[in-house]
Amino acid sequence: MDAKRIAAERAADYIQDGMVVGLGTGSTAYWAIQRIGQRVQEGLRIRAIATSNASEKQAKELGIPLISFADVQEIDLTIDGADEVDPNFQLIKGGGGALLREKIVASSSSKFIVIVDDSKLVGRLGRFPLPIEIVRFGYEATIHKLRELGCEPVLREVEGKAYITDNGNYIVDAYFGAIADPKELESKLNMIPGVVENGLFVDMADRVIAGKRDGGILELERQR
Numbered sequence: 001m002d003a004k005r006i007a008a009e010r011a012a013d014y015i016q017d018g019m020v021v022g023l024g025t026g027s028t029a030y031w032a033i034q035r036i037g038q039r040v041q042e043g044l045r046i047r048a049i050a051t052s053n054a055s056e057k058q059a060k061e062l063g064i065p066l067i068s069f070a071d072v073q074e075i076d077l078t079i080d081g082a083d084e085v086d087p088n089f090q091l092i093k094g095g096g097g098a099l100l101r102e103k104i105v106a107s108s109s110s111k112f113i114v115i116v117d118d119s120k121l122v123g124r125l126g127r128f129p130l131p132i133e134i135v136r137f138g139y140e141a142t143i144h145k146l147r148e149l150g151c152e153p154v155l156r157e158v159e160g161k162a163y164i165t166d167n168g169n170y171i172v173d174a175y176f177g178a179i180a181d182p183k184e185l186e187s188k189l190n191m192i193p194g195v196v197e198n199g200l201f202v203d204m205a206d207r208v209i210a211g212k213r214d215g216g217i218l219e220l221e222r223q224r
């Protein structure tokens, strides 16, 4: 079985009756949502909040009951993928462009389980370009300020056109190289006018489940 799917299905086992569940975005979260949908069809009673239009559509098709933050303030458990995970459980997310909603949902969750294949486990964050969501107005100025922080920012494009997030913004993929202090960089980035959010998820993940290509699984819990 696909390493991403192995991790995703293990994570879905943590969901219990009555929970409010955050549904992540991406090819790993896809498998978690599929398994959750299967469990709902078997009788599991949950309510869910999706982190993207794509995940919302998938959940609807599977019959997973969806709610919004108008209905709850607190999510019991969120399951989502990541692009990089370091030994301190710090993450880069946003490869799929959903980082803003993902961060809102993860930050409102009592438990946040990250699901990856083990190629995403790194010694230090930064090989994967950091996704940063920026507003469209004045984006050239915002990109200039990002460059002044010492990265190489590239406006994300799809088929020759700027990529637009579910929130109507742009994404910049910023090459920083090894990130020495993710927490400091996260706040510096969010101080720049025009930056909506960035893909550094600092001190948020509680558990990391990594599927391996040989079918094995690595499960790590953060000690607080």
Ligand SMILES: O=C(CO)[C@H](O)[C@H](O)COP(=O)(O)O
Binding pocket: 024, 025, 026, 027, 028, 029, 080, 081, 082, 083, 092, 093, 094, 095, 096, 097, 098, 099, 102
């Ligand atoms: O942050 C994300 C989307 O914004 C994804 O979780 C991340 O990009 C990992 O994606 P995948 O599971 O497809 O490898």
